[in-house]
Amino acid sequence: MNRDAGARAVLVAAMASGQGKTSVTAALARKLLRQGLRVRVFKCGPDFIDPMLLERASGAPVHTLDLWMVGVEECRRRLHDAAREADAILIEGVMGLYDGSPSAADLACEFGVPVLAVIDASAMAQTAGAVARGLRDYGPVQLAGVVANRIASDGHAGMVASSLREIPLLGWLPRQDKPLPERHLGLVLPGEVDGLEALLDKLADALHFDEKAWKALPKITQAPSAWQDAGRLLDGRTVAIARDAAFCFLYPANLDLLDRMGARLRYFSPLADEPVPLDADAVFLPGGYPELHGETLARAGHWQSSIRAAHASGLPILAECGGMMALAEVLTDQHGQRWPMAGLLPGEVYMQPRLAGLGAHALPTDQGPVRGHSFHYSRLETPAPAHTHTVKTGNGAQGEAVYRIGSLNASYFHAYFPSNPPAIAALLGGGKP
Incomplete structure (x- = not known):
């Protein structure tokens, strides 16, 4: 054919x-x-x-x-x-x-x-x-x-x-x-x-x-168009990615881009109490359903101690939505149960029945905006000041808070990585070769 x-x-x-x-x-x-x-x-x-x-x-x-x-x-x-x-x-x-x-x-x-x-x-x-x-x-x-x-x-x-x-x-x-x-x-x-x-x-x-x-x-049919060369901005770097039922919101295009930029992708499961891989040069914690697995995550001592050690050593950590929730001090689930989390981000996450965030957002960075979106039913109460905020695309209003604590970048914002490869590489500790 x-x-x-x-x-x-x-x-x-x-x-x-x-x-x-x-x-x-x-x-x-x-x-x-x-x-x-x-x-x-x-x-x-x-x-x-x-x-x-x-x-x-x-x-x-x-x-x-x-x-x-x-x-x-x-x-x-x-x-x-x-x-x-x-x-x-x-x-x-x-x-x-x-x-x-x-x-x-x-x-x-x-x-x-x-x-x-x-x-x-x-x-x-x-x-x-x-x-x-x-x-x-x-x-x-x-x-x-x-x-x-x-x-x-x-x-x-x-x-x-x-x-x-x-x-x-x-x-x-x-x-x-x-x-x-x-x-x-x-x-x-x-x-x-x-x-x-x-x-x-x-x-x-x-x-x-x-x-x-x-x-x-x-x-x-569509006219052929060559894929843009993202550059080997993560060449030789190992990016550890949490991937299980609690951390499962992953765009295939995001993973494809990391691979095209030269990163070695290593998956691990916090729910299985797997620690951050020892050879990791950066950690990506995507969104998912940590609120459904609060007890399991609270008991995952190896996972929690490994992410604290990674943070203490200055390893770049990018945490999105559910990934950020698992790094707060406490997560209160939809039944009112309070579960201790990894504690890299001060404060407590509360699940609520009402939608707390929805829509297209852009994250400002030194390399230009990263496009993405927000969709969550929880709120974070934290004394930590926001490093910056995303911008809502519909009206230009202030969007989601972005927290930067040491090597941690955390937000409810979900990034679409191919929208700005240099910015994503920088967030994961890479850059111009």
């Missing part, structure tokens, strides 16, 4: 969150994969958890596409590479199709990707047609078709299909007895879901899918 011929691609979007975009994307990815097609899935906008599930559904890493955080050219490069390697490209949207600036619709229009609208039809029938045409015409966007979710019967699906008129009903999913489980930051981690493979297969089996309508979609 000529891989330069492109791939069929859709951006899976909806009128709002909670319509079933992830379930539909996962079901479609697994169904196409089982047909022998090579599938690549992307996630629009900042997200860590949905991509983990979609990776399991598609069998390939899931990268982020975002016109601001990732940038137009890197998005174009990733789509170009995917179109050469795969038969099908699925891009899961974020929130509603037109929400945010830039929105999922902006991404679809920028790269000529048609939109596959997911409509929760559980409380409607013929009105689905009005929703579909509204989603198509408001932008407008190119609409590939509709997948109706939470359909009650074949008759219900027929009413939805007739309401769409000239818009194809590409597929529909019946109501699920066992939906994908969720928690406060989104879906439950795939490794914690019993029988996930069977659940994904069940979703794929349940998806009524119009293969003829899918094959009628045009293939997309």
Whole structure:
């Protein structure tokens, strides 16, 4: 097969969150994969958890596409590479199709990707047609078709299909007895879901899918664009990365960049009470769910003493969100239980039911801004002064506090490393060769 011929691609979007975009994307990815097609899935906008599930559904890493955080050219490069390697490209949207600036619709229009609208039809029938045409015409966007979710019967699906008129009903999913489980930051981690493979297969089996309508979609290609040379700014340096169920919010692109900059990546598990590797030249503590593992982390004496020793020796430590939470003196979980943490950052972290931070942010550095985002349900009360603050991209307002204590840089901010490789290298103790 000529891989330069492109791939069929859709951006899976909806009128709002909670319509079933992830379930539909996962079901479609697994169904196409089982047909022998090579599938690549992307996630629009900042997200860590949905991509983990979609990776399991598609069998390939899931990268982020975002016109601001990732940038137009890197998005174009990733789509170009995917179109050469795969038969099908699925891009899961974020929130509603037109929400945010830039929105999922902006991404679809920028790269000529048609939109596959997911409509929760559980409380409607013929009105689905009005929703579909509204989603198509408001932008407008190119609409590939509709997948109706939470359909009650074949008759219900027929009413939805007739309401769409000239818009194809590409597929529909019946109501699920066992939906994908969720928690406060989104879906439950795939490794914690019993029988996930069977659940994904069940979703794929349940998806009524119009293969003829899918094959009628045009293939997309993107102009080739060379990857920028990030420079060997971390050449020969070993970066120790916490990676387990408590520290799992890792963009694949971040790890790829560290590798391209010459770093040796060493993973360790604080939950397993593994210490910081002795050969580490820097430590990266990503976000995750430390609040769900407070007791285990509190008892992880080897881990705690090793990170204190690393800090005392001046080893660069970059801690994001959950990584920062594990370095406070105390973490109070969602049940009010208080757990002693590593104590590099004075103060206490408190979980709360309300969202405490959400949105796109930029971190100012000597090497220029680093792009990223914030999303957390906890607050840190600390006497430590902020070294600087991120900047909210929507209005330029002050964002998340960034704390610098000795060799530690800690914040609720999640950085997208490829947005500024020299700044990331500097945070990890590297620089110009």
